[in-house]
Amino acid sequence: MSKAANKQLVLKRKEDGASLIEYAVIAALVVALAVAGFATLGDGLTAAFNNITNTLTNPSGSSGSGG
Numbered sequence: 001m002s003k004a005a006n007k008q009l010v011l012k013r014k015e016d017g018a019s020l021i022e023y024a025v026i027a028a029l030v031v032a033l034a035v036a037g038f039a040t041l042g043d044g045l046t047a048a049f050n051n052i053t054n055t056l057t058n059p060s061g062s063s064g065s066g067g
């Protein structure tokens with residue numbers, strides 16, 4: 001195998017390794033953003049359901065007579 005062909009193989013391997021690392025970094029960022037989004041969304045959903053529960057349990061203007 002000539003030196004030029006050998007050098008091309010080495011460069012090809014280096015590019016493959018770099019792309020694998022890039023994909024791993026992108027995947028880690030996606031996971032981090034998903035976790036942050038779910039945490040934020042979870043707090044908002046909890047607050048919304050608590051508000052609905054409080055409204056159904058204690059509606060404003062109710063006389064408490066059940067009718």
